[in-house]
Amino acid sequence: MTAPFAPVLPGSARPDASPPSTPRNLPEKGGTANPSAEAIAAKFAQAYIRSEVVWGDTTVYVRPNSVLEIVRWLHDDPSQRYDYLSDVTAVEYRDPEQEMEVVWHLRSLPYRRFLRLKAPLAKGSPLVVDSVWPVYKGADWIERECYDMFGITFRGHPDLRRILMWESYREGFPLRKDFPLRGRFSRAEQLRQALSITTEGRYSMEELSVAEAFEDLPEEMRRRLAGGERTGE
Amino acid sequence: MGLSQTSSTSALFDSPHQESWVATRLDFLVNWSRAKSLWPMPFGTACCAIEFMATAATRFDLARFGMERMSFSPRQADVLICAGRVPFKLAPVLRRIWQQMPQPKWCISMGACASSGGMFDNYAVVQGIDTIIPVDVYVPGCPPRPEGLLYGIMMLQEKVMREKMSDAAIRNEMEPDPQSGLYIPASKIDELSEPFGNSVQQTRSGL
Numbered sequence A: 001m002t003a004p005f006a007p008v009l010p011g012s013a014r015p016d017a018s019p020p021s022t023p024r025n026l027p028e029k030g031g032t033a034n035p036s037a038e039a040i041a042a043k044f045a046q047a048y049i050r051s052e053v054v055w056g057d058t059t060v061y062v063r064p065n066s067v068l069e070i071v072r073w074l075h076d077d078p079s080q081r082y083d084y085l086s087d088v089t090a091v092e093y094r095d096p097e098q099e100m101e102v103v104w105h106l107r108s109l110p111y112r113r114f115l116r117l118k119a120p121l122a123k124g125s126p127l128v129v130d131s132v133w134p135v136y137k138g139a140d141w142i143e144r145e146c147y148d149m150f151g152i153t154f155r156g157h158p159d160l161r162r163i164l165m166w167e168s169y170r171e172g173f174p175l176r177k178d179f180p181l182r183g184r185f186s187r188a189e190q191l192r193q194a195l196s197i198t199t200e201g202r203y204s205m206e207e208l209s210v211a212e213a214f215e216d217l218p219e220e221m222r223r224r225l226a227g228g229e230r231t232g233e
Numbered sequence B: 001m002g003l004s005q006t007s008s009t010s011a012l013f014d015s016p017h018q019e020s021w022v023a024t025r026l027d028f029l030v031n032w033s034r035a036k037s038l039w040p041m042p043f044g045t046a047c048c049a050i051e052f053m054a055t056a057a058t059r060f061d062l063a064r065f066g067m068e069r070m071s072f073s074p075r076q077a078d079v080l081i082c083a084g085r086v087p088f089k090l091a092p093v094l095r096r097i098w099q100q101m102p103q104p105k106w107c108i109s110m111g112a113c114a115s116s117g118g119m120f121d122n123y124a125v126v127q128g129i130d131t132i133i134p135v136d137v138y139v140p141g142c143p144p145r146p147e148g149l150l151y152g153i154m155m156l157q158e159k160v161m162r163e164k165m166s167d168a169a170i171r172n173e174m175e176p177d178p179q180s181g182l183y184i185p186a187s188k189i190d191e192l193s194e195p196f197g198n199s200v201q202q203t204r205s206g207l
Helices: A035-043 A064-076 A139-150 A187-195 A205-216 A219-227 B021-035 B047-056 B088-100 B111-116 B146-161 B186-192 B197-201
Strands: A048-054 A057-062 A084-091 A100-108 A113-121 A128-130 A153-155 B040-044 B079-083 B106-110 B137-139
Touching: A035 A048, A035 A057, A035 A064, A035 A113, A057 A064, A064 A100, A064 A113, A064 A128, A084 A139, A139 A153, A187 B088, A187 B186, B021 B146, B040 B047, B040 B088, B047 B079, B047 B106, B047 B111, B047 B146, B079 B088, B079 B111, B079 B146, B106 B111, B106 B146, B111 B137, B137 B146
Parallel strands: A057 A113, A128 A153, B040 B079, B079 B106, B106 B137
Antiparallel strands: A048 A057, A084 A100, A100 A113
C-alpha cells in the first residue's frame, strides 16, 4: 500500500528551463497557455468544453462526469505529473441563469505548472460530481468544506459531512446566493440550536476506546463502528 | 478604641442596611483580597487576544493588578475574559467553561465582537456573549487598547469591592432553561440581536 518516499524536486522534469521568476506584465486575457490544456483537449475530446488564459493562469472547462478520469490522468501521466491538489471549491454567480461551477486547482511540482479545472453543473440537475479523493487523499477535508458551504455532493467521498458548521446545522448552505446573510432562523433559535450541540457527541465511547486498535478489529465490528449510531446529535 | 476609622475610608462602612460592624469589616477584607488577586481565564479567539497578550506583557503589566497568573484551567479561574468573536459553534464551549468556573466568578467581554457581534452580523457569529453567559464589564473597542482593558479590569475591581455578604443573590449560579438552554427569554435575545447602523442595509438574500 505505502510506496517508499521519494522527494519531488520542483522543476526536476524540466532541467533545461530557466529558473523561476515572478511573472510581470501579464495580459488579462490570452498569453501562453499551459500545454496540459491542449493535451486534455486531444485526449478527452468528449469531455473538453473550452479553455482560457486569465492573468497567465490556464482554466480548462470540462464536463463534470469525466472530472475524476481527467484528474487521474493528470496525476498519473508522466508528461503531466500534477502531484498537488491545492484547492477544491465552487462558484455560484449572481446571474441566476448562469450555471454553478466546481473548481479544482492543480499544481505540478516537477513541471512547475498550474492548472485550473472547472466543471459547470447544468441548471436543474442535482449538484453531484465525482470525488477526487481516490487520487488525492488531501481532497478529504476540502471537499467536505465545499459540501458544507455549497451543498455539492462528492460521489465516492469516504466521509462526506459538514466540517465548518456543526453537524446538526439545519439552515442550509451558507455560501449559496439564495442564503440570507444572517441565516434563516431568528437569533434566539440559532442560539438555541447551537447550545444544544453535544460537543463530545461525534464519537461513541466504544469508538474512542478502540480508536488506536481500529485496524485490528474484526471486519463486521469495523463496519458497525464506522457507520453506527453516535452518542449525540 | 484604637480602631477608629479615618475620614477617607469611613464612607465604605456607612451602610444604609445597618449591617453589623464586624460583617462590614469582613466584607471589606474579603472583597479586597478577591479584587486584588483576580485570576483571569483568557478565552481569546481573535485579534482582541493579541491586545490581551500586550496587556499581560511587560509594558502594561497585568501583574500590577494581581493578575500575575493566567489560569488556563477554568476550575482555578476568577474572571473569564472573552477576547474576540464567538461563533455559534463555540457557544456551547463558552457556556461549559463558564459553568466549570467556581464561584465567585466574573466575566469581562472584551471588544466589539464579544460584546455585540461587532461587524460580524452574519449567520455564524453570536451577537454578544451576554446571550450565552452573564457579563459584568464590557470593554468597547475594535480591538480595545491595553489601557482600555486595564480600565475595564479596574472597573471590575471596584464592582468587587462593592459586593456584600448579606446580598444572597450575588452568588446565584446561572440556571439556563432545560428545554432551550437559554438563560434569558428568547424575545430578549432577538431584541438584542437586531441589526443596527449600516448593518441594516446588507443582505445577499432575494436575488
